[in-house]
Amino acid sequence: MITTANKDFFTVMNERTSTRAYNSEKEITKEELDELLLAAGKAPSAWNLQHWKFLVFHGKDVQQRLYPIAYNQQQIVDASAVIAVLGDLEAEQNLEEVFGPLVEQGFMMPEAKERLAMNVAGAYKNTQYARDAAVCNASLAAMQFMLAAKAKGWDTCPIGGYNAQAFIEEFKVPSRYLPVMLITVGKATVPGHPSSRMELDKITEWVK
Numbered sequence: 065m066i067t068t069a070n071k072d073f074f075t076v077m078n079e080r081t082s083t084r085a086y087n088s089e090k091e092i093t094k095e096e097l098d099e100l101l102l103a104a105g106k107a108p109s110a111w112n113l114q115h116w117k118f119l120v121f122h123g124k125d126v127q128q129r130l131y132p133i134a135y136n137q138q139q140i141v142d143a144s145a146v147i148a149v150l151g152d153l154e155a156e157q158n159l160e161e162v163f164g165p166l167v168e169q170g171f172m173m174p175e176a177k178e179r180l181a182m183n184v185a186g187a188y189k190n191t192q193y194a195r196d197a198a199v200c201n202a203s204l205a206a207m208q209f210m211l212a213a214k215a216k217g218w219d220t221c222p223i224g225g226y227n228a229q230a231f232i233e234e235f236k237v238p239s240r241y242l243p244v245m246l247i248t249v250g251k252a253t254v255p256g257h258p259s260s261r262m263e264l265d266k267i268t269e270w271v272k
């Protein structure tokens with residue numbers, strides 16, 4: 065059954081905190097995860113190239129394999145699932161899949177698609193751009209996943225504390241993909257510790 069929380073967006077955003085202590089007995093279904101991953105995939109992306117790939121760790125066996133790679137963070141095994149968000153370093157290869165159907169259905173002129181393809185190909189000659197785009201766009205999907213999870217009554221924690229090279233080797237991640245972050249998802253046993261934020265004045269400058 066899908067959990068619905070029916071909270072407004074700002075309540076969801078304000079209630080999301082990083083959870084490190086999960087109820088290890090609580091299970092999440094594939095359908096519930098699919099719903100959250102679909103929401104994550106609705107994030108915006110440059111040229112709509114959807115520079116993300118989600119590796120789903122759902123089950124104690126696979127989560128246990130991840131545990132030492134994430135420096136033995138207990139949340140990895142106690143969470144109901146862990147999502148590895150990967151960034152696509154070759155997202156230009158998604159162009160046909162994204163824009164081909166639009167041309168076929170008459171929503172886009174073939175010449176417009178060709179122009180777009182040239183621009184994208186130009187950008188992807190720069191490997192630094194490809195890497196920046198992979199991290200930037202995949203991170204938007206990651207954030208969307210965490211907010212969608214909270215809206216559905218789940219707790220999450222983004223994790224950068226893991227050995228990316230060991231992760232690539234253990235799970236045979238193709239060179240096309242760059243690990244961006246892990247996200248644990250489950251039910252908190254204790255509320256995440258309150259976290260402060262810098263004052264708005266400190267993080268904002270109004271350009272004159």
Ligand SMILES: Cc1cc2nc3c(=O)[nH]c(=O)nc-3n(C[C@H](O)[C@H](O)[C@H](O)COP(=O)(O)O)c2cc1C
Nearest residue numbers: 080081082084221222223224225226245256257259
């Ligand atoms: C990219 C990234 C990496 C993080 N890595 C870890 C981690 O390895 N372990 C952990 O417990 N929390 C990790 N966090 C969670 C942060 O500590 C947390 O977001 C921050 O303290 C603010 O707290 P809040 O999320 O509860 O608002 C990470 C957060 C981000 C965005």
